[in-house]
Amino acid sequence: MKLLHKLATASTILMLSSAALAVDIKPAVVFDMGGKFDKSFNQGVYDGVERFKTETGISYREFEVTNEAQREQAIRKMAQRGLSPIIGVGFAQGPAIEKVASEYPNLKFTIIDSVVDLPNVQSVVFKEHEGSFLVGILAAMSSKTGKVGYIGGMDIPMIRAFGCGYAQGVKMADPSIEVIQNMTGTTPTAWNDPGRGAELSRGQFDRGVDIIYAAAGGTGVGVYQAAKDAGKMAIGVDSNQNHIHPGTMLTSMLKRVDVAAYNSYKAAYEGNWKAGIHVLGLKEDGVGWALDEHNASMITDAMKAKVEQARADVISGKIKVHDYRSNNACDI
Amino acid sequence: MSDLLQPLPRWIDVGVIPVLNVSMAMIVSSILLLVVGIEPVEAVTIMLHGAFGYDEGIGYTLYYATNFVFTGLAVAIAFHAGLFNIGGEGQAYIGGLGVGLAMLLLDSSMPAFLLLPIALIMAALFGGAWALIPAYLQAYRGSHIVITTIMFNFIASAIMVYLMVNVLIMPGQQSPQTREFAESAQLPFMHEVFAWFGVNISQSPLNLSIVWAVICCIGLWLFIWRSRWGYETRAVGFNEKAAVYGGINPKRVVLISMCISGALAGFVGFNEISGVHHRLILNFTAGYGFTGIAVSLMGRNHPVGIVLASLLFGMLYQGGAELAFEVPTVTREMVVAIQGFVILFSGALAYMSTPFLTRLYNRWK
Structure with a gap:
C-alpha cells in the first residue's frame, strides 16, 4: 500500500515536471447549434480538441449552445473562470467572441469560420x-x-x-x-x-x-x-x-477544422499562440x-x-x- | 357515479394541479438523472442557483420569461376565442422583421424616443398582419387555423432567409446578419438602466421590454375580462352558435383576436431585435413561439398564470444551461428531455390527475 502511494507520488511529480516544460493551460470550447456529434463541422473541432486531450492529458471545458442568447453567455462564463484559449465554433459565434474578447483582453480566443479583429483573437477561416x-x-x-x-x-x-x-x-x-x-x-x-x-x-x-x-x-x-x-x-x-x-x-x-482547433490549443500549450487572421486554403x-x-x-x-x-x-x-x-x- | 361528484374548487385547479404536474415531471427527470449517474438533488440545486442564485442568472431567467410572456399571452387570447394559434413562431419572426426594417431605414435620422415606439408598433403591425391572413382564411374560407398557422411558420422562415441572404445581408460578411443599428435604436439593457441610478448589476440580455411584457399582461386582462370585445371573444370561444344568437359576429372576433395574438407574438421580435441583438439575424425566435403554447396551457390562459409559467420555463431554460455547463455529463439533450417532461406533464397531461383528485377531494370534503 505504502509502495503504491510512493509510486503514485513519484508519477505525479514526473507528470508535473514534464508539464512544466509547457505552459499550463485551461482550454475551453463552445460548440454551436449542430452539436458536437454532427458528423461534420462541430465534430471536426471535437476530434481536434480530443486529440489534444489524449496527447497532453489536459482536459477542456465544453458547452453546446441551444439558442442565440447562449453563445455570449457560455463564452463569457468560460472567460469568467479564466479559461484560455476559448474556441468559438462557427461564424455565428463571431459577434459573441468579439464582445467577450474585448472584455477579457488577457485571455486567448479562437474563432473558426469568421474574422474578429482584436489583439487577443485568432481568426481561422478556410478557402x-x-x-x-x-x-x-x-x-x-x-x-x-x-x-x-x-x-x-x-x-x-x-x-x-x-x-x-x-x-x-x-x-x-x-x-x-x-x-x-x-x-x-x-x-x-x-x-x-x-x-x-x-x-x-x-x-x-x-x-x-x-x-x-x-x-x-x-x-x-x-x-x-x-x-x-x-x-x-x-x-x-x-x-x-x-x-x-x-x-x-x-x-x-x-x-481541416480539427487541425485548426488542435493547433490553437497546441500553440497555447507550447507558448507560441498568435492572434490574427489565419486563412487556410490549399496552400496551407x-x-x-x-x-x-x-x-x-x-x-x-x-x-x-x-x-x-x-x-x-x-x-x-x-x-x-x-x-x-x-x-x-x-x-x- | 362520477356525476355525483362535486367538481374541484378553483384553488386546487389552479394551485395544486400545476404544482403536482411539475413535481411529477421532476420525479421522472430525477429517474433519468439517476440512470446517467447524477445526483438529482444536486442537479436541481444547480438549476435553481443558476436561475435565481445570482444577478446574471436572474437576468437570463427574466429575459427568457419575457419572451414566454409574449408568446403565452398570444396563445391565450386566441384560445379564449376558441382558436389554436400555433403560428407564434412565424409571427414573432415577422414581427422582428418589421422592427429590423424600420430601424435600418430610420435609425440615422431619428432620436430614440421616436425610434423605440416605432419599433414597438412595427413589431405589432407585422406580427399582427402575419396572423391576419390565416385568420381571414379561417373566418371566410374555412381553412383550419391550426394548419394555416403552422404553414405560415415555414413561409415566415423562408422569407426571412431569402431577405437575409440576398437583400439585407451586410456585404463582405459570412453569416446572414444586417449591420448593427445606431445607438438610438437600441432598447436599453436592464444593467444599463440600473447603472443610470448608480446600481451595478451583471450583464445579461434582460432589457426594458420586460416592462412592456408586464403592461401587456395587464392590458390583456383588461381586454378579455373588462371590455366588450373581450366578452365577445370569450362568448365565441365558449359557444360560437350562442354568440351568433347573441348578436356577435364571430368572423370579426376571429380577425380581431388573431391580430392581437399575432401582435403579442411579434413583441418577441421587439425584445430580441431592439433589445438584445440590435441587428436582424436568423432564428432569433429559437422556439419561443412553440413553448408559448405550453406556457399558456400551464397558466390556464390567464395573465397571472402565464407570468408564473413563464418564470418556470425561464428557470428551466437558464437553469438547464447552467446544469449543462456545470456538470459535463449532462448533455444539452438531457436538458431538453427535462424541459420536455415538464411540458408533457403540465401541457399534454395537464388534467391527468383531475379525476383522481376529484375523487380524493369528495371523500375528504
Whole structure:
C-alpha cells in the first residue's frame, strides 16, 4: 500500500515536471447549434480538441449552445473562470467572441469560420471554394452523363461559396458539363435532414446527374445513401467521408477544422499562440481532397494528374478561384 | 357515479394541479438523472442557483420569461376565442422583421424616443398582419387555423432567409446578419438602466421590454375580462352558435383576436431585435413561439398564470444551461428531455390527475 502511494507520488511529480516544460493551460470550447456529434463541422473541432486531450492529458471545458442568447453567455462564463484559449465554433459565434474578447483582453480566443479583429483573437477561416474547385474537377472527369449535382445545406453565403467553387472546377475540366444545384432548406434543420437530402438526390438523378457533391452536414448522409442505392456517385465534405460507402464515394472535400482547433490549443500549450487572421486554403493544407484505400480504384491516374496540376496552379496563383463571398455573386 | 361528484374548487385547479404536474415531471427527470449517474438533488440545486442564485442568472431567467410572456399571452387570447394559434413562431419572426426594417431605414435620422415606439408598433403591425391572413382564411374560407398557422411558420422562415441572404445581408460578411443599428435604436439593457441610478448589476440580455411584457399582461386582462370585445371573444370561444344568437359576429372576433395574438407574438421580435441583438439575424425566435403554447396551457390562459409559467420555463431554460455547463455529463439533450417532461406533464397531461383528485377531494370534503 505504502509502495503504491510512493509510486503514485513519484508519477505525479514526473507528470508535473514534464508539464512544466509547457505552459499550463485551461482550454475551453463552445460548440454551436449542430452539436458536437454532427458528423461534420462541430465534430471536426471535437476530434481536434480530443486529440489534444489524449496527447497532453489536459482536459477542456465544453458547452453546446441551444439558442442565440447562449453563445455570449457560455463564452463569457468560460472567460469568467479564466479559461484560455476559448474556441468559438462557427461564424455565428463571431459577434459573441468579439464582445467577450474585448472584455477579457488577457485571455486567448479562437474563432473558426469568421474574422474578429482584436489583439487577443485568432481568426481561422478556410478557402472552401478552393477545395470545392478540386472536387469539381474530379466530378467532371468522372461523370458519364454530362451532368453533375450539388446539394447544399442551409442557404447561406458560405454554402453558396462551396457550390460556386465546385461549379468552377467542373467548368474548368469540361465547359460542356451542366451543374445542377439545390439547397436543402432555409432553416438550421437543413443541416440535419437526411430524408430531404435523399429526396433531392433522387430528383437530381432523375434529371440525369450521376455524381453529387453534398455540403450539408448531417443531411449528406442521406445523399450518400441515395447515391449508393441508385448506383451513382457522391462526394463527401468537411471530414474524410470516403469510408461511408466505398465504391460510391468518389472523394471528400476536406476542411481541416480539427487541425485548426488542435493547433490553437497546441500553440497555447507550447507558448507560441498568435492572434490574427489565419486563412487556410490549399496552400496551407487547410482544405483539400481525400484519397485513401476506399476510393483509390475510382481515381484514375489522369484524374489525379489533372487535379494535382490544378492544385499547384491555385497555390502558385496561376488559377484564381472566385469566392462567392467576395461579391455575393457567382460569375463563371 | 362520477356525476355525483362535486367538481374541484378553483384553488386546487389552479394551485395544486400545476404544482403536482411539475413535481411529477421532476420525479421522472430525477429517474433519468439517476440512470446517467447524477445526483438529482444536486442537479436541481444547480438549476435553481443558476436561475435565481445570482444577478446574471436572474437576468437570463427574466429575459427568457419575457419572451414566454409574449408568446403565452398570444396563445391565450386566441384560445379564449376558441382558436389554436400555433403560428407564434412565424409571427414573432415577422414581427422582428418589421422592427429590423424600420430601424435600418430610420435609425440615422431619428432620436430614440421616436425610434423605440416605432419599433414597438412595427413589431405589432407585422406580427399582427402575419396572423391576419390565416385568420381571414379561417373566418371566410374555412381553412383550419391550426394548419394555416403552422404553414405560415415555414413561409415566415423562408422569407426571412431569402431577405437575409440576398437583400439585407451586410456585404463582405459570412453569416446572414444586417449591420448593427445606431445607438438610438437600441432598447436599453436592464444593467444599463440600473447603472443610470448608480446600481451595478451583471450583464445579461434582460432589457426594458420586460416592462412592456408586464403592461401587456395587464392590458390583456383588461381586454378579455373588462371590455366588450373581450366578452365577445370569450362568448365565441365558449359557444360560437350562442354568440351568433347573441348578436356577435364571430368572423370579426376571429380577425380581431388573431391580430392581437399575432401582435403579442411579434413583441418577441421587439425584445430580441431592439433589445438584445440590435441587428436582424436568423432564428432569433429559437422556439419561443412553440413553448408559448405550453406556457399558456400551464397558466390556464390567464395573465397571472402565464407570468408564473413563464418564470418556470425561464428557470428551466437558464437553469438547464447552467446544469449543462456545470456538470459535463449532462448533455444539452438531457436538458431538453427535462424541459420536455415538464411540458408533457403540465401541457399534454395537464388534467391527468383531475379525476383522481376529484375523487380524493369528495371523500375528504
